[in-house]
Amino acid sequence: MNILIIGSGGREHTLAWKISQSALCNQLYVAPGNAGTAGMAHNLPLDPLDFEGIKKQVIEKKIELVVVGPEAPLVAGIRDFFEADEELQHIHLIGPGKEGAQLEGSKDFSKAFMVRHKIPTARAKTFTKETLEEGLNYLEEIPTPVVLKADGLAAGKGVLICQQTDEAKDALQEMLMQEKFGEAGKKVLIEEYLDGTELSVFVLTDGKDYLILPEAKDYKRIGEKDTGLNTGGMGAVSPVHIADKDFMQMVEDRVVKRTITGLQQEGIPFMGFLFIGLMKVKGEPFVIEYNVRMGDPETEVVIPRIENDLVDLFLATSIGKLHEKEIHTLQRAATTVVMVAGGYPEAYEKGHPISGLEETATEDTMVFHAGTTEKDGKLHTNGGRVLAVTGLGDSLKEALEKSYQQVEKINWKNRYYRRDIGQDVIL
Ligand code: AMP
Numbered sequence: 001m002n003i004l005i006i007g008s009g010g011r012e013h014t015l016a017w018k019i020s021q022s023a024l025c026n027q028l029y030v031a032p033g034n035a036g037t038a039g040m041a042h043n044l045p046l047d048p049l050d051f052e053g054i055k056k057q058v059i060e061k062k063i064e065l066v067v068v069g070p071e072a073p074l075v076a077g078i079r080d081f082f083e084a085d086e087e088l089q090h091i092h093l094i095g096p097g098k099e100g101a102q103l104e105g106s107k108d109f110s111k112a113f114m115v116r117h118k119i120p121t122a123r124a125k126t127f128t129k130e131t132l133e134e135g136l137n138y139l140e141e142i143p144t145p146v147v148l149k150a151d152g153l154a155a156g157k158g159v160l161i162c163q164q165t166d167e168a169k170d171a172l173q174e175m176l177m178q179e180k181f182g183e184a185g186k187k188v189l190i191e192e193y194l195d196g197t198e199l200s201v202f203v204l205t206d207g208k209d210y211l212i213l214p215e216a217k218d219y220k221r222i223g224e225k226d227t228g229l230n231t232g233g234m235g236a237v238s239p240v241h242i243a244d245k246d247f248m249q250m251v252e253d254r255v256v257k258r259t260i261t262g263l264q265q266e267g268i269p270f271m272g273f274l275f276i277g278l279m280k281v282k283g284e285p286f287v288i289e290y291n292v293r294m295g296d297p298e299t300e301v302v303i304p305r306i307e308n309d310l311v312d313l314f315l316a317t318s319i320g321k322l323h324e325k326e327i328h329t330l331q332r333a334a335t336t337v338v339m340v341a342g343g344y345p346e347a348y349e350k351g352h353p354i355s356g357l358e359e360t361a362t363e364d365t366m367v368f369h370a371g372t373t374e375k376d377g378k379l380h381t382n383g384g385r386v387l388a389v390t391g392l393g394d395s396l397k398e399a400l401e402k403s404y405q406q407v408e409k410i411n412w413k414n415r416y417y418r419r420d421i422g423q424d425v426i427l
């Protein structure tokens with residue numbers, strides 16, 4: 001069948017790499033894609049939020065399965081658009097509808113959902129412009145550090161961890177009165193700080209049954225030893241040793257099952273990926289956030305560890321037959337190191353030629369493109385996160401060695417990467 005992936009990052013290149021290996025895949029399209037996806041699929045120059053444009057291409061190219069990579073089209077209702085259109089209704093689509101996407105699109109919604117369904121999470125209260133005074137008083141009463149979260153989508157920037165009460169009060173004022181995060185920050189959650197170890201669990205669900213995919217840990221800060229500004233993600237590893245059998249059983253019982261049952265009880269269909277950001281505190285799991293899609297760069301380590309035919313799993317998801325499937329995990333470790341433009345996540349340059357990539361093809365490494373473009377037959381940087389270099393090995397240590405061996409061969413003006421990805425979890 002013909003398949004369309006929506007998105008343009010390392011996540012979408014990884015999905016394209018995996019889907020293109022499926023016997024079920026005929027023509028593969030990525031919209032808009034990048035220079036990496038162009039090597040294995042047809043790129044379509046479409047905005048992921050241009051649903052009419054997507055419709056036209058889906059019909060013209062006889063596409064039967066659409067895989068939605070990023071959250072924005074899901075939160076904007078791409079599934080609802082497909083379901084409401086007679087010409088698109090029959091098309092398989094991976095990703096929840098607008099209602100289900102609220103688990104990511106509104107932190108207030110997801111917090112209330114977790115409370116309703118007794119899913120362990122940090123305690124929180126929501127405040128608006130109208131209740132600013134109450135919010136400021138609340139901050140006086142609770143201990144620090146404290147976490148402030150903009151309710152809506154803020155491209156990973158809407159979470160502030162404040163060490164002092166005064167700092168938190170200033171931040172709350174800025175978010176609510178000066179609309180620091182615009183529409184996304186009209187409601188702000190004041191949340192208890194959880195002191196623990198973070199990890200991400202990924203679930204593929206048809207709304208009734210689910211498969212738990214390999215877990216991962218990502219590295220969000222720009223600087224080594226987790227310092228500096230937050231980024232989209234500077235690297236990731238899988239497996240994560242703190243996700244042992246007992247812990248994962250708790251995650252399944254207290255988080256995954258309760259989430260799926262909760263969605264069912266509330267009549268919210270959900271066909272797609274659920275990404276659960278967790279904190280392990282004193283041995284127990286607490287949810288810090290839900291995302292309704294795969295993570296980036298987590299995809300670059302999770303997908304290479306899945307042995308199944310991904311298209312087969314997607315079709316089972318779409319027709320509600322996931323109970324017939326089981327996940328086969330590659331018993332190897334995967335690591336990815338993200339190479340970024342100097343200056344990222346603040347101002348950075350684009351358009352620098354990339355060298356050294358031709359030397360990097362080995363059996364156990366994959367270079368996934370995130371922000372690249374081809375100009376005059378040569379590869380150029382075209383984003384903040386430029387490449388994600390994945391290595392496979394019999395241990396995380398070996399996988400990391402492979403990632404870094406390739407990273408060191410690749411160059412462009414002012415390239416930057418963290419040298420400490422995975423160092424904290426190598427046993
Ligand atoms: P989020 O956008 O919800 O993933 O939050 C960004 C980051 O902030 C997370 O990856 C955590 O490192 C941190 N964080 C979020 N919520 C909490 C919390 N309640 N306690 C401690 N750290 C948190």
Ligand code: GLY
Nearest residue numbers: 232233295296297
């Ligand atoms: N790496 C975090 C995310 O995709 O949201």
